[in-house]
Amino acid sequence: MSVTRVIMPKLGLTMDEGRLIAWHKKEGDAVAEGEVLFEVETDKAAMEVPATTSGFLRRLLAKPDDMVPVAQVVALITTTAEESVPAEPAPTTRPTMSPQPSSEPSPGSSSIDRPAVSPAARKLAQQLGVDLASVQPKSGSRVTSEDVEAAAASSPAAAAAAAPVGEKRIPLSRMRKAIASAMSRSTEAPQFSIERDVDMTAANERRRAAKASYTDVVVSAAAEALLDHPRLRSTFDGDAVVEHAGAHIGLAVAVTDGLLVPVIRDADRKDLATLVREREHLEDGARAGKLSSDALSGAVLSVSNLGPLGVDRFTALVNPPEAAILAMGRVRDRVIARDGKAEVRPVVTLTLSVDHRVADGADAARFLDDVAKRLEAGE
DSSP, rough: OOEEEEEEOOOOOOOOOEEEEEESSSSOOOOOOOSSEEEEESSSOEEEESSOOOOEEEESSOOEEEEEEOOOOEEEEEEEEEEOOOOOOOOOOEEOSSOOOOOOOOTTTOOTOOOEEEEHHHHHHHHHHHGGGGGOOOOSSSOOOHHHHEEEEEEHHHHHSSSSHHHHHHHHOOOHHHHHHHHHHHSSSSSEEEEEEEOOOOHHHHHHHHHHHHHHHHHHHHHHHHHHHHGGGGETTTTTTEEEEOOOEEEEEEEEEEEEOEEEEGGGSOOOOHHHHHHHHHHHHHTOOOOOOOOGGOOOOOOOOEEGGGOOOOOOOOOOSSSEEEEEOOOOOEEETTTTTEEEEEEEEEEEEEEEOOOHHHHHHHHHHHHHHHHTOOO
C-alpha cells in the first residue's frame, strides 16, 4: 500500500501558515499528478497547489477557511481506491479570526456541479460579503471578479452600505497585514532619495517601435545600468551586503486589496519585446492571483510607475532587503533648454530611493545618471 500525505506547502520565505480557500477535488476522486488539488491564500496572493502524485483522494484533513501551519498534513492520497488509510492525528488548524460569509457549497450540494471560481473572484467575494453560491458567470463557465462586483452592487445590502452611517472598522486582510509589516521594516532602514528629470524623446520613439510602455523602457534602462553599479544590485543581509550577479527587477502592481511586486529575472539579458511580454504576463498573473512565490521574490531593485494615474513625481519606500526603488511619474510635455533654445519635449521625473546601508549618495547619483543617459539615447 502506498499513501501520500499532502501537506500545506511553504509558498514564501515568510510564510508560516496559509488559509485553505477551497478544494478542487472531493474525497474519493481520482487525482492526476500536476492537477490543481486546492487553493491557498498566503500573505501575498491566492495560489493554486497541484498534486505531487497520482492516485485517489481518500481523506481531507482540513476544510475551507482553516488556517493551516506549513508542513501540516491536509489530505491523504492512495494509489488505489480500495486501499485503507491510516489514522491521522487531529490536524492543527484554526478558523480565521473574522469569519466571512461562506463561499463553499452548503452540505449536500456538489462543488463539482457549480461554476468554477477564479482565486481573485473568491477573495473579492469574501471581502464584499457575497455568497458565491448565488453568483453565476455572465460569460464562460468561470465566475470572475466582475461577476462578484455585479452581484455585490445588486444586493439589498449594497444600498444600505452606501448610506453614511459613521465610522466603519475594516479588519486588515492578510495582504494588507503583510504590506504593513514590510513598510514598517522599510522605515527602520535609513533611506535617502534623489531625483532627475529625463528627456524621453528618444525613449518614446523606441517605445512606439516595440509597442512597449514607458515602464518597459525604464525597466530596460535600469537593468542594463545595474550591470555597472554593483552596489545597486545588492541586498542588505544583517552584517553583510550581498552582491547579486543578475539584474532582477521588481514591478509594483496594484491589485484589489494592495500591492504585489512580481520579478523580471535577468532583465538585462532580455530585449524590449521580451520585457513587454513578460511584464504583461506578470501583471495579469498578479491581478488574477496566479503567481508562484518564486515569481514574487528575489528583486534587487523595483520600479513603481504612478504616471498612468496622473502623478508627476513621488517618492517610494524601499522594500528591504532590496537596495533601491525607482519611482516614475507621468511623461508630459515640458519646455526645456536645448542648445540655447527653448523646446517642448516629453519629460519624466525619476526619483530613486536607496537603502543607505547598501549604497551612498554618490553611488545612487552615478546609477541614476546612467539610467537617464540610456533613456535619452534611446537605449
